[in-house]
Amino acid sequence: xxxxxxxxxxxxxxxxxxxxxxxxxxxxxxxxxxxxxxxxxxxxxxxxxxxxxxxxxxxxxxxxxxxxxxxxxxxxxxxxxxxxxxxxxxxxxxxxxxxxxxxxxxxxxxxxxxxxxxxxxxxxxxxxxxxxxxxxxxxxxxxxxxxxxxxxxxxxxxxxxxxxxxxxxxxxxxxxxxxxxxxxxxxxxxxxxxxxxxxxxxxxxxxxxxxxxxxxxxxxxxxxxxxxxxxxxxxxxxxxxxxxxxxxxxxxxxxxxxxxxxxxxxxxxxxxxxxxxxxxxxxxxxxxxxxxxxxxxxxxxxxxxxxxxxxxxxxxxxxxxxxxxxxxxxxxxxxxxxxxxxxxxxxxxxxxxxxxxxxxxxxxxxxxxxxxxxxxxxxxxxxxxxxxxxxxxxxxxxxxxxxxxxxxxxxxxxxxxxxxxxxxxxxxxxxxxxxxxxxxxxxxxxxxxxxxxxxxxxxxxxxxxxxxxxxxxxxxxxxxxxxxxxxxxxxxxxxxxxxxxxxxxxxxxxxxxxxxxxxxxxxxxxxxxxxxxxxxxxxxxxxxxxxxxxxxxxxxxxxxxxxxxxxxxxxxxxxxxxxxxxxxxxxxxxxxxxxxxxxxxxxxxxxxxxxxxxxxxxxxxxxxxxxxxxxxxxxxxxxxxxxxxxxxxxxxxxxxxxxxxxxxxxxxxxxxxxxxxxxxxxxxxxxxxxxxxxxxxxxxxxxxxxxxxxxxxxxxxxxxxxxxxxxxxxxxxxxxxxxxxxxxxxxxxxxxxxxxxxxxxxxxxxxxx
Numbered sequence: 001x002x003x004x005x006x007x008x009x010x011x012x013x014x015x016x017x018x019x020x021x022x023x024x025x026x027x028x029x030x031x032x033x034x035x036x037x038x039x040x041x042x043x044x045x046x047x048x049x050x051x052x053x054x055x056x057x058x059x060x061x062x063x064x065x066x067x068x069x070x071x072x073x074x075x076x077x078x079x080x081x082x083x084x085x086x087x088x089x090x091x092x093x094x095x096x097x098x099x100x101x102x103x104x105x106x107x108x109x110x111x112x113x114x115x116x117x118x119x120x121x122x123x124x125x126x127x128x129x130x131x132x133x134x135x136x137x138x139x140x141x142x143x144x145x146x147x148x149x150x151x152x153x154x155x156x157x158x159x160x161x162x163x164x165x166x167x168x169x170x171x172x173x174x175x176x177x178x179x180x181x182x183x184x185x186x187x188x189x190x191x192x193x194x195x196x197x198x199x200x201x202x203x204x205x206x207x208x209x210x211x212x213x214x215x216x217x218x219x220x221x222x223x224x225x226x227x228x229x230x231x232x233x234x235x236x237x238x239x240x241x242x243x244x245x246x247x248x249x250x251x252x253x254x255x256x257x258x259x260x261x262x263x264x265x266x267x268x269x270x271x272x273x274x275x276x277x278x279x280x281x282x283x284x285x286x287x288x289x290x291x292x293x294x295x296x297x298x299x300x301x302x303x304x305x306x307x308x309x310x311x312x313x314x315x316x317x318x319x320x321x322x323x324x325x326x327x328x329x330x331x332x333x334x335x336x337x338x339x340x341x342x343x344x345x346x347x348x349x350x351x352x353x354x355x356x357x358x359x360x361x362x363x364x365x366x367x368x369x370x371x372x373x374x375x376x377x378x379x380x381x382x383x384x385x386x387x388x389x390x391x392x393x394x395x396x397x398x399x400x401x402x403x404x405x406x407x408x409x410x411x412x413x414x415x416x417x418x419x420x421x422x423x424x425x426x427x428x429x430x431x432x433x434x435x436x437x438x439x440x441x442x443x444x445x446x447x448x449x450x451x452x453x454x455x456x457x458x459x460x461x462x463x464x465x466x467x468x469x470x471x472x473x474x475x476x477x478x479x480x481x482x483x484x485x486x487x488x489x490x491x492x493x494x495x496x497x498x499x500x501x502x503x504x505x506x507x508x509x510x511x512x513x514x515x516x517x518x519x520x521x522x523x524x525x526x527x528x529x530x531x532x533x534x535x536x537x538x539x540x541x542x543x544x545x546x547x548x549x550x551x552x553x554x555x556x557x558x559x560x561x562x563x564x565x566x567x568x569x570x571x572x573x574x575x576x577x578x579x580x581x582x583x584x585x586x587x588x589x590x591x592x593x594x595x596x597x598x599x600x601x602x603x604x605x606x607x608x609x610x611x612x613x614x615x616x617x618x619x620x621x622x623x624x625x626x627x628x629x630x631x632x633x634x635x636x637x638x639x640x641x642x643x644x645x646x647x648x649x650x651x652x653x654x655x656x657x658x659x660x661x662x663x664x665x666x667x668x669x670x671x672x673x674x675x676x677x678x679x680x681x682x683x684x685x686x687x688x689x690x691x692x693x694x695x696x697x698x699x700x701x702x703x704x705x706x707x708x709x710x711x712x713x714x715x716x717x718x719x720x721x722x723x724x725x726x727x728x729x730x731x732x733x734x735x736x737x738x739x740x741x742x743x744x745x746x747x748x749x750x751x752x753x754x755x756x757x758x759x760x761x762x763x764x765x766x767x768x769x
Contacts, residue, residue, distance in 0.1 A: 050251055053264045056201055057275045061268055063112050063197075068155065070113075071176050071189055074106045075155075081179045085186055088122075090133075104129040106189075114194035115162075118178070119145050120187040148188055154180035157271050159217045162192055168230070169195050170221040172273075195224045202226035211261060211279040212237060218272045237263065237278055254278060373400045374457045377467055381411060381459070381520040390514045397513065403453055407469045408476065410483060410507045411516050413523040414443065414464040414490065415530075417501040417635055435498060440464055442493055447486065461632070465520070476509045480542060483509075491536045503530045505539045528593040555584040559602055563609050567705065569655045569664070571648055578602075578643050582636055599630055599639060603647070610651065612707030620654045621646070666691055667705040670698065671713075678717050679741040684710045718742065719754055726763045733759045 074080070079098055089096040099118075107116040107129050118127040124136045126145070136142045148161070155176040162171050176189040198215060203226050205213040212234040214225040220242050225234055236256050246252040251264045261278040268275075376396070379385065385393060394404045416439060440456050443464060447454040453469035470479050487504045494502050505523035510516070519541070526539045558581040565574040585598040603626060607617060629646065633639050670687045687710070688695045702710050718740040725736045736759070737747035751759050 050264045053266050053277050057266045067110055067112050070109045071191055075176050075180055112193050112197050115192040117190040122186055148175050149185050172223055198224035199226050205277045213277045216274045377457050381517050383517040393513045408509050408511055410468045410509050411520050412466040412507050413505040415503045415527055416462040439494055443490055479509055487538050501535055503537045508541050530592050553588050558584050571652050574648050575644055620650050663701040667701050674714055674717055
């Protein structure tokens with residue numbers, strides 16, 4: 001303990017000395033800054049001053065360019081290019097009205113524009129929105145304005161065109177010929193700039209009004225001076241520059257009225273302007289001198305405070321080391337005891353152990369990276385990262401090792417099926433997973449040698465996804481050709497090696513990763529429109545649109561036969577008719593989408609028929625969603641097998657368990673009686689007496705077997721026979737009513753109730769058609 005106390009005391013003393021010494025450089029730096037940094041301060045001042053000047057000049061130059069663009073846009077109007085060149089506005093009121101409207105809009109198009117005039121040399125007139133058209137009477141003025149059109153440039157800047165000789169500022173004017181490319185222009189736009197707008201920019205360079213900021217033209221005349229009138233400093237500086245002194249220098253010193261000023265100048269050769277600013281050196285260097293003095297004071301104060309607080313701070317500074325040692329103590333390497341005399345050696349040993357564990361974890365991570373990449377890619381194309389931005393997705397993919405900068409991307413989908421007519425295929429057995437795994441390996445090996453960055457994932461079932469990244473965002477047509485060629489090679493190898501039917505959806509090329517899930521969804525949808533008869537298909541999504549197949553016809557007659565066979569509980573006949581139904585669907589359209597759509601409609605009709613028969617669908621089929629199961633089937637053989645195992649056989653078992661054959665025979669005999677004696681006064685009671693049963697049992701059995709109650713079925717048979725007689729005979733309606741077992745007046749009412757029209761209207765409609 002004694003040694004540890006002595007070591008701690010020495011540490012605290014050394015720390016106090018360090019704190020004391022650390023305060024000395026601050027004082028030395030402050031003295032050095034104050035005494036020997038004046039030259040550096042001047043250079044920094046000149047640089048900062050010149051930078052502000054250039055920024056302001058560039059801002060003004062940008063505004064000049066904006067004015068040029070706006071004026072050029074208006075000059076390109078057909079009114080100024082052609083109409084006024086061939087027709088006088090004085091003879092055309094509409095033309096004059098349009099001209100003044102455009103000049104008015106041009107006058108307010110930019111805040112730098114003060115006044116807009118149009119000079120017409122044909123009749124020596126000046127036209128402006130506020131003064132209208134006025135003739136140039138003075139011969140000297142006519143020559144001055146005519147000379148504006150002698151320049152070889154289509155538009156240029158000129159000074160003093162419209163200014164008063166006695167005015168304090170010289171006007172700055174943009175001359176734009178009309179038309180601009182004509183060898184003999186008929187006139188020109190004369191655009192005067194607002195000097196007050198330029199003054200507002202100059203005031204930024206002279207915020208405290210202690211210096212000067214102004215603009216001169218090439219004749220050293222005032223263009224803008226930042227105030228209502230030029231200051232004495234500005235006038236003296238202009239006179240100095242007029243003598244040619246410091247002409248080539250970007251910055252120099254100027255002594256005036258007992259002060260030294262930092263002067264910066266910047267020229268715009270294209271416009272012919274020169275920017276000049278002058279700022280007192282005392283104003284620029286004031287913050288630095290004040291800072292140096294504050295540093296000296298702070299150094300002495302810090303020296304005293306550091307000396308007083310060093311002893312207290314020692315314990316606080318040493319506390320993290322104690323905490324770190326305590327943290328490592330429970331996880332130290334080996335079984336040796338902790339050496340309290342050498343905390344740094346202990347910490348080093350523990351740090352080496354953590355480094356070893358980190359390296360081991362990194363190796364494990366690299367080994368599991370392919371699985372992580374695949375899992376992320378599956379979630380990504382499934383749309384689970386839709387809330388992430390493009391930048392976030394790119395960063396995430398870069399963390400998994402993908403190179404995504406300056407690349408084009410494509411997501412191509414592959415689906416595997418049995419070959420048409422193939423028996424004992426893999427799609428319905430247990431060979432899906434090995435086949436898909438083998439296909440993924442084949443595709444990945446093939447693409448590794450032909451694409452720069454490729455990832456193959458098993459999306460679901462017999463589907464694969466291929467994420468490709470191509471370097472550059474150049475010619476997408478060439479990349480698309482390459483994708484098609486790769487798809488053809490994939491089909492060749494998979495068909496040759498695995499004997500499978502392959503459909504490939506070649507995804508669109510994009511440079512936005514966020515659009516990949518949408519392209520994948522489109523590809524999945526396109527696969528639904530594959531041709532069931534074709535072997536090995538390539539669907540190019542760039543040219544694919546959803547097919548609107550107006551010629552598709554749903555086989556209603558085949559559906560009725562299936563439902564009738566289902567009611568008779570004949571499994572073999574029902575499956576035969578379902579197979580015929582699928583064949584008729586396939587004959588109407590080979591598109592997978594329409595075949596599955598037709599099967600879904602048949603499934604709905606079967607459900608409706610079973611419900612009408614009193615069946616409990618939940619009791620028969622459990623909690624599964626038959627529509628989803630049907631949608632997941634991809635070929636006709638799978639659909640037929642599914643219909644037998646999941647649709648027909650469960651129903652037949654239920655029928656066998658819940659309904660006896662005697663009841664079915666009973667109902668069938670009653671149906672025969674109805675069809676034979678419908679024209680007589682037949683009733684449920686008479687049929688029950690005839691069959692030796694009671695009315696309630698017959699009524700329930702009739703409903704279960706036919707899906708209709710007795711009276712509705714009898715009415716349907718009678719009305720069907722009546723409609724047959726109305727179509728095929730010329731018998732009177734009175735006679736037809738008696739032939740089907742109705743009184744004439746009641747026959748008309750019941751016929752209209754079920755058919756929506758009277759027998760006479762029904763026969764009349766047949767005659768019209």
